[in-house]
Amino acid sequence: MPDRIHRPYFDFSEELNFFWTSLILLLFVSMVTFLRYVFLNSLITCWTPAQFEFQHNVYTHQECWNQDRVMVDGFDNLMPDHEFRPNSFNDKTFHRWIPIVLVFMMLAFQIPRAFKIMTDLLLGIPTAMVREDIGTNSRADRAQELADTIKEAGERNRVIRTMIFFLVKILVGLNIIIQISFVKWYFRDSVQIIGRDNETLVTPVHMFPKTIRCHFEIRQVQNVHEYLVQCKMPVNYLLEQFLFIFWFWLLGVGIYTGLVFITQLASLIIPPFVRLRFRGIIPDKYLSQRGFCFDDALLYLWDVEHSSGLSMAREVAVKLWNPPPLVQPGIGAHNPHMVQNPVHNEAVCSYNPQSIPMRTLDSGGTSSQPLLDPRLNKT
Template identity: 30%
Template sequence: MAVFGSWFGREVDQDHVDSINGFWTVLLLVVCSVGSFALRYITTPISCWCPAEFTSSMISYTQESCFLKDMYYNKSMSVNNDDETKPPSVPSFHLWIPLILFFQALAFKVPNIIWNSCKHLLTLNMEETVESLKSVQLTSPENRQASFSDAARVFGSLLRRNRFFLALLYLFVKLLSCINLIAQFMFLTTYFRQYLAIRVGSYADFDIDSIIKPLLVKDIYCHVQVQFLQNTQIFSVQCTLQITEIYEKMFIFLWYWVFLLAIITILNLVLWAGFLFLPFLRDGRIAAHVNASKGARPNEPAVTRFISSFLGIDGVFILSMICRNSSELVAADLTQHLYQVFQEKEREWQNQRNLYTGETEGGAVVTGATGTIAALPMRTLPHCAESPEKAPTM
């Protein structure tokens, strides 16, 4: 079940649009693929009008033989063994429909496979992190705060090495999903809603009818070769591929599904890119999490430094995923502890900077020739000592 969930389920580092693309659409196409394969055995896929002299066994053989062919003819005429008298052939891909649907499902799964294969190379294991943080909420307040503090310090050390690669990988995977949806929409429009493609092509002054042909045909003429003793006879029978009607309805449903999903996925990509790279969309949410426990207005300059110099784009992305897949409370607690780690780092950096520049708060500094710095606090001076007066400037 764990392997099944990792391959087909929605993980904690994906949003609902990723779940629709990588799980529900794949499941839908797999069901359609298996169903289209089973239709030929549970229904009558073809019906042929055979000559009166045909027996029932000959009719069954004719229908099965015609169904297994992928080349038909568009009119009935007398046929002999001379290939030059054969009418123009009409191809049909009804036998390949299960495989076509399978490759469509695989195309929807490829972006998710790329994401699951590459994300662990760039940052921490987000699945285990979110699950552990969710379970921490059920413990005592002391243990909860200690766990969030430890997680924040681990986050801080990892975010220093990864600033934006994980977020760019996620946006790239979403871009692949958009490209896949656009390509699948064009494929379905061209070959299964051909009249719509021809109409659009005529508006653009492009004769698409002379280039593409439908993948499925319905009314055809099939040539069957029958051997009686030493004589070989070829019969031309008129057939109707009844299974084509079911396939057409199925692909029309998939056309609307892919069309709506393409719009949703493109909008989702734009929103994610805006949230990650536009400060006025992301800073307010991070500031609200930082100051959730204080009930005060956020310190905007400090929050801006916190996001730009500490979190980075990857940190914003990870916190957003934790918020989407866990809760606002978990994201707020982790953000507050990350902000405390940031303040500690900032104070350490400021102390090192003051030591290097020779500036100490409330004290005098003496710099030697070797570059060493000695600070003499003011409180160590005798009370009777007088401050040296500054010489007047001319």
Template identity: 20%
Template sequence: MSIEAAVIALAQFDFGGKIRDDDYIDVMNHLVTPGLLLLAATATYLKQLLGDPIHCWVPTEYKERDNFLNYIEGYCWITPMYNVPMEKEIPKLEEDRNDYTMGFYRWVSVCLLLQALSFKLPHILWKTWKGFSGMDPDRIIKMAADGDMEEQEEDEDGGRNKEMRERGTGGEPKEKEKKKTDNKKIGPVAAFIDRRLITTFRRRKRGGICAKLNVFSKSSGYFLTIFFLIVKLMYAVVIVAQFLVLSKFLKINFFQYGVTAAMKQTDWTRWEDDEVFPRIALCDFHIRQLQNIQTFTVQCVLSVNMFIEKIFMIQWVWFLFMLLLTSVGIFRSFVDKLSRYRRILFIKKHLTIGQDFVEFWPPPRAFTPSTSLDKNRSPRDIFRNLSDKQRSHVKRLIRNETFQRKFVREYLQADGVFILKCIHNNTSNMVLMDILFRLVEHYMVEQELVHEQDGDGDDHLRLGSATL
């Protein structure tokens, strides 16, 4: 199993449902990375709560009294400590010691939780706003998936019926094979997509050049695609923001932290306390006595900082890996979603497969040809009554590259192809081709490439002449 398949399988383990309208890089950003950060936050919190995050060296008079030791360690843990290098003298004044204060280690769990939330924000924005495009991917994919399940059940039932017929007695004639009927759940999906596409097409035609250039308009045909690409860019922005925020939080250049830390870890010739995550720190505490208040300074070992240091080292490596992976994913997505050539290639591929290999189109003939001119008849009903000559002409038209370009450029646009690719990723090729050919039928009828003829001729349907 590839890494991509493993990540998608993890995403479908039902953290967000089985409907996927993103790729494995998005899943790693909004699911895997927050999961790792939550795991690190939990481990850090348990280390601080159940472990011994601090050990202090106390004055001689307090060594034999455990209650004083517990008090000192508890007090030093909840108050800011300060780290003065061994080669420097400890400042006399308390105000001067504030220049060396440190206390970030107490907030690491909260920091990790906020980081996990920040990686979820682009995905939450996508889930919340994608429906405002008027073409809700979740609803369409769910309807298509229901149709896919119906086809699978029909195939299973057909296989069982065939097996039962083959087991019949030799003297009895075999039952006539039942023709596979149209999937009743696919028609509404295609009709729903068509309504949105044709509405967008008409608005864009009325709006002129301004409607075509405004890609953020719902009638542009690019709204959903551009929004999807913006969300992908947001993942990269979130990763870069992690480096900037951690640089401020830890008071270092986090962009270079991984390299510097690795060099220190591999230097076995000498040991020195880490400046970013110091193991040794000083703590001042006050004891109130009858006559005065005495101030004591103790030296403490922060063992939790060794654990925190490893977390941020792993985090640096992971964020760098995710930044590179996300950058590659953004480039691929921009090429795939905005390239008209790739959109046409995708549609052409499945039109060819549907006609030449699977014999998916044309649809089966109606048992009783209709001769009425009912305006409410669906495009599928019209195409089921085509003559052999008309069917042959339509098949040639579908193979025509000029027709395919117009079909993608004027009708589907970027958003229509985006939806079809989502359907392809969540269902089967058969469902995709069923919907695609129904959309072709809708487009031909609406563009009057195929329409009914008034009169009593032999063919009650005729083909319009389209200027391609």
């Protein structure tokens, strides 16, 4: 069975942020939009005068739905009904704009993903560029091809991919923090201070009023009839409950994403956690020598494990850190300094090529002192 080439998400935290959270917002906005244009009376229900005909009722519901400023029940003691006019109504409703706000929240979750896709297009995904040809390439050949590709990418990009990986995680975390704060502090009841005739009124502002009073006018020839009708807002029940539940969803996703980020950061940088994460994949000899550093090789190897499985990652790691013989055959007798760099990859942070005994070219034996390459002695 062919190996899986590449996953659209590096881990489940990215899938939660980029796919599932965006899908939840999209489904809810689609549902509210469908209810709005198919079942209008289920989103707002107004009590109309008895003389209203069907067209009057439709107009009343449409007009009251589209109003931004309304009177909320409970303020009867502040101002008589006959003094209420559209420019003096003391509360706003946001039922028309909340679905649009949710769409922008959904798009905000796609910003880190867009940055990730853009960098992948610019730098490429080396481990995804290697395809498995079942008819010609063996598993060992593909492992060698992956190892060579990772070495080449490591020499070219060094630590750029790892830094971009962490930057994407930071963008995801910032987006969650901002969205949690936005839902918590914006979609809540508050108070406002109104000055009128040298009097100061402190009135509550309901983000999701359930009962409102709607003022509108109907002109017939030269006669203008004013109406103040009472309306129920079932849609605000729906919006309030969704945002309440969605805040806890964001909180859970944020905690999980933070834990995953801390674990990944430690697994790619801090030596004890690197040894714990890559034990059984990278040869123990290399893990024991690794210091406090980070490089793209670990991230590429991690990606191979995600995309092609643990066994393939082990084979690639063996070929990365157990290189071929150091002497190029047929050249040593003429040029004693022509030796092959054991791991020609700057990504190997703690590797010291002078600490490994090399075979001398004059006697054919093994010297206790390494054969030094002038290029390696440069300080």
